[in-house]
Amino acid sequence: MTRSSLALLMLAARAAAQATAAGDTGPPNLYAAAGAGMLSPVARRAVPLVYVPNSKDGSVTVIDQLTYTVGRTFPTGAVPQHVVPSYDLKTLWVANNLGNSLTPIDPTTGRAGKSVAVDDPYNLYFTPGGRFAIVVAERRRRLDFRDAQTMRLVESVPAACRGVDHMEFTADGRFAIATCEFSGQVLKLDVGARKIVGYLVLDPAGLGSAAMPQDIRSSPDGRVFYVADMAANGVHLLDPDAFRRIGFIATGRGTHGIYPSRDGHLMYISNRGWNTVAGGRHGPGSITVLDPATQKIVATWPVPGGGSPDMGNVSADGNELWLSGRYDEEVYVFDTRTGRLAHRIKVGHEPHGLCVWPQPGRYSLGHTGNMR
Numbered sequence: 088m089t090r091s092s093l094a095l096l097m098l099a100a101r102a103a104a105q106a107t108a109a110g111d112t113g114p115p116n117l118y119a120a121a122g123a124g125m126l127s128p129v130a131r132r133a134v135p136l137v138y139v140p141n142s143k144d145g146s147v148t149v150i151d152q153l154t155y156t157v158g159r160t161f162p163t164g165a166v167p168q169h170v171v172p173s174y175d176l177k178t179l180w181v182a183n184n185l186g187n188s189l190t191p192i193d194p195t196t197g198r199a200g201k202s203v204a205v206d207d208p209y210n211l212y213f214t215p216g217g218r219f220a221i222v223v224a225e226r227r228r229r230l231d232f233r234d235a236q237t238m239r240l241v242e243s244v245p246a247a248c249r250g251v252d253h254m255e256f257t258a259d260g261r262f263a264i265a266t267c268e269f270s271g272q273v274l275k276l277d278v279g280a281r282k283i284v285g286y287l288v289l290d291p292a293g294l295g296s297a298a299m300p301q302d303i304r305s306s307p308d309g310r311v312f313y314v315a316d317m318a319a320n321g322v323h324l325l326d327p328d329a330f331r332r333i334g335f336i337a338t339g340r341g342t343h344g345i346y347p348s349r350d351g352h353l354m355y356i357s358n359r360g361w362n363t364v365a366g367g368r369h370g371p372g373s374i375t376v377l378d379p380a381t382q383k384i385v386a387t388w389p390v391p392g393g394g395s396p397d398m399g400n401v402s403a404d405g406n407e408l409w410l411s412g413r414y415d416e417e418v419y420v421f422d423t424r425t426g427r428l429a430h431r432i433k434v435g436h437e438p439h440g441l442c443v444w445p446q447p448g449r450y451s452l453g454h455t456g457n458m459r
Contacts, residue, residue, distance in 0.1 A: 140167035141435025169440030212453030215260030258309030271298035349405030369393030
C-alpha cells in the first residue's frame, strides 16, 4: 500500500464516526455532499497535503497533514494569493496575482506543472456545471470568464467597483454575489447572461467605520449570505434574492474568512486582528464560531499570544481548521472539537489562501475549496 493510500485510509477512519449521509432529512443543506469523509473517487487519489501560498515570497509551502511538518517550498509566479481546487477536482491552481499566471498542481503527487498565462488572477471560481472558470481580476476591475479546461478567455465582464475579490453562488446557481473590498460594496452577477445586474453599498451605520468586505459564504439553506467585513469587525447578513442587507453580527477585529463545518451546523469565522491590509505581528486574532440556524455566536477561540488568522479551510474529517497567519509567517491548526490551537507551523512571508486537500464534495466552486 502506498503512503498516499494509507494516509487517506487514516483520514477516512477518523471521519467515519462523523460522516453524514447526503440524504438525511431536515432543513436543506448546500454542504450536504461535502460532509465529513465524503471524498469523491477523484479526491481519494490525492496525497493529504496543505498548500500555503506565500504572497511576498512568490512560493508555495507544502505541509504534510498527518505529521504537521513542512515537506518543501517551490517557486510560483509573483504574489500567489490563493490555491484553488478546480471544478473537477483534478487540479489545484495557484493564482499568481502580479505574475499574471496560474500554476497547476497535480494533487496525486503534490508537484507543480508549467504555469498558464492569465491576466491578474487574484482569485478563481467555477460556474455551477463547471463549464467556465471565473478569474477575479481585482486590479483590472473585471470578472473574466474562461474555459475551465484551457483557461482561454471567453468574455470579460467589467466591474464598476474597486477591489472585487471574493464570490459566492446562490443555491440555484443562477446568480453570484461578489465583494468589492475597496469601495465597500457587493455586486450581483447573472451567471448565465454574464452580466452584473446590481450593486449594493454595505452601510454599517453606527458601526464606526466604512465597510471593507472580504470573504462571502452562503448559509446551509441558501437563504442568507454572510459577508466578512474587515473594517466593521463582523459579518453582514444579506438576502441574496432580494439583494439587500438584513443584519450584522459583530465577531472580532479584522473579520476576514468564513468556513462551514463539515455538517453545515456551524460557521468558522476568522478575525485577522487588523483593520487594514498591512497588519503587524501578534495582533488580537481569533476565530468566531457561529450557529447559522440561530445567528448566535457559540464560541470564540483566541490565538494564544496573538496572531493573524486569515484564509484556509476545514480538514476532510471536520476535526481541524487550518488557517494562514497572514502577518506572522505561520499556519494555525485548530481542533474544532475543543477550540484549542493544536499546531503552529512556520511558513514564508505573508501566507494567504491556503488549501487543505483533499476535501469532501462532488465539485469545487473555487476559492480555497467552496465545495458542494
